[in-house]
Amino acid sequence: MFKDILPEILKHEGYYSNHSNDRGGETYRGIARKFHPSWPGWKIIDSEKQARGSLPRNYRSNHTQMEALVEQFYKSKFWDRILLDQVNDSSLQRIIFDAYVNSGGNGIKLLQRVLRDQFGKNIQVDGAQGRLTVAAINSVNPQQLFEAYKAARASYYNAIAKNGNEVFLKGWLNRLSSFNYQAVGISLGVAALVGVAGFFLSNM
Template structure:
């Protein structure tokens, strides 16, 4: 089966570090997680506490420049796992490349559009929902 940790590491490379750009429609964002679109994410509580303690940057930085907070990094990983990987059936897909492409599409375009595209490619009914039929077809590619 596809390995979430490998797929996750690739997502992080493209999602970057921390930015709070008022011209960006997502606004304040950490590793691709926008406060505007995901205000209930537990990581924001950690980030806010780090800010209060003066341990979080006020300007855009790359991931390597951020002081690593283990719990925050765990929350990022769990976010991508639960919000995307599990919803695309990543643990059931055998081919790592296919799982990674589907995860990337889900993160950047949305889960339903990503699944619809996969269903179209697989030649099955387009519902936007992960089904056993889709997983079986993807695993035959």
């Protein structure tokens, strides 16, 4: 699922940016140099800056290794770290992945608070999504959790926008609105069994 979901996340991140109001400073594909200075992609960016003098906003590197470096970064630093392969529902995988990318541990704390306060789950609100948090996620109605978490994220964005982040609020909310719950369709195997059972029942 990671390879299917990552493009949905990256479409919100753009390419090269060095926004003066972004606390992460220089970023590429959402990877902030301030927080991830050892990412190998920065060597490529630096060489391209040196060759060009400067890079325009949303500049896209054509280096052959760049997209692989971006993918490896998001897999190891985000997807694997919060055990998203173990989350059963793909819509929840998407919105949790996006929250962790966009808000870090605060995105996970929001989820844990929703699970604790709205679903009665006895879990710690520590911003670390381990096996206990994943078990809690998988134990509740996925659509109800999705909608509650989406609402909690909207409230969070509105709250932090009051602390000098107003310029980002519209983008955050637009990003959030792009995620909607999609019920997992019936599998072909199950559909075949249902069809066979229906055939025999109708001919009894």
